[in-house]
Amino acid sequence: xxxxxQSPRHEVTEMGQEVTLRCKPISGHxxxxxxxxxxxxxxxxxIYFNNNVPIDDSGMPEDRFSAKMPNASFSTLKIQPSEPRDxxxxxxxxxxAAAANEQFFGPGTRLTVL
Amino acid sequence: AQSVTQLDSHVSVSEGTPVLLRCNYSSSYSxxxxxxxxxxxxxxxxxxxxxxxxxLVKGINGFEAEFKKSETSFHLTKPSAxxxxxxxxxxxxxxxxxxxxxxxxxxxxKVLA
Numbered sequence: 001x002x003x004x005x006q007s008p009r010h011e012v013t014e015m016g017q018e019v020t021l022r023c024k025p026i027s028g029h030x031x032x033x034x035x036x037x038x039x040x041x042x043x044x045x046x047i048y049f050n051n052n053v054p055i056d057d058s059g060m061p062e063d064r065f066s067a068k069m070p071n072a073s074f075s076t077l078k079i080q081p082s083e084p085r086d087x088x089x090x091x092x093x094x095x096x097a098a099a100a101n102e103q104f105f106g107p108g109t110r111l112t113v114l
Numbered sequence: 115a116q117s118v119t120q121l122d123s124h125v126s127v128s129e130g131t132p133v134l135l136r137c138n139y140s141s142s143y144s145x146x147x148x149x150x151x152x153x154x155x156x157x158x159x160x161x162x163x164x165x166x167x168x169x170l171v172k173g174i175n176g177f178e179a180e181f182k183k184s185e186t187s188f189h190l191t192k193p194s195a196x197x198x199x200x201x202x203x204x205x206x207x208x209x210x211x212x213x214x215x216x217x218x219x220x221x222x223x224k225v226l227a
Binding site for chain 2: 042045048055056101104110
């Protein structure tokens with residue numbers, strides 16, 4: 001298995017632009033998580049899905065952030081409009097409910113908003 | 115509510131000497147606990163997990179951790195550090211009734227030649 005796949009690996013954009021981050025979870029996993037990592041705040045859970053349904057989005061910072069999971073093999077995290085304070089590394093992770101909750105992380109997308 | 119506290123933000127050891135990274139947890143029930151490692155510019159990789167089976171858990175790359183309920187601790191150890199162990203390590207507890215991870219603040223391990 002290729003593991004969790006994220007794209008792009010690096011994104012540089014200007015303030016006000018729309019940014020879309022993509023994630024392909026491990027095949028067969030029924031949970032998908034989006035995290036943000038910054039020096040100031042560490043690792044934060046933004047939102048997670050179970051069987052493509054959002055379960056908890058309490059970590060989404062504000063309405064500029066949205067996430068979707070149209071099918072079991074694809075999820076997006078969108079920021080519109082982007083701001084410099086959104087600069088961070090965004091990780092996607094997936095897990096199998098029956099496997100003692102171990103989460104498998106993707107390599108991350110490093111977002112820089114100028 | 116569940117939480118974890120990593121007692122050291124930075125640890126430096128010499129190559130070939132033991133590693134000890136400390137983690138205390140707070141939980142009202144028997145928790146599931148994990149240690150993850152993050153190498154520079156990489157994603158997180160699971161080192162080991164405790165899920166109420168054996169209290170001494172062995173992981174990858176020679177790491178192990180011992181669950182001590184009386185001390186509410188889950189410290190990570192390795193007998194002999196290698197240069198490739200230099201990374202950031204995260205202690206994690208599962209939030210009760212959910213699949214949400216609660217991360218510690220991380221410990222950055224430096225290995226000196």
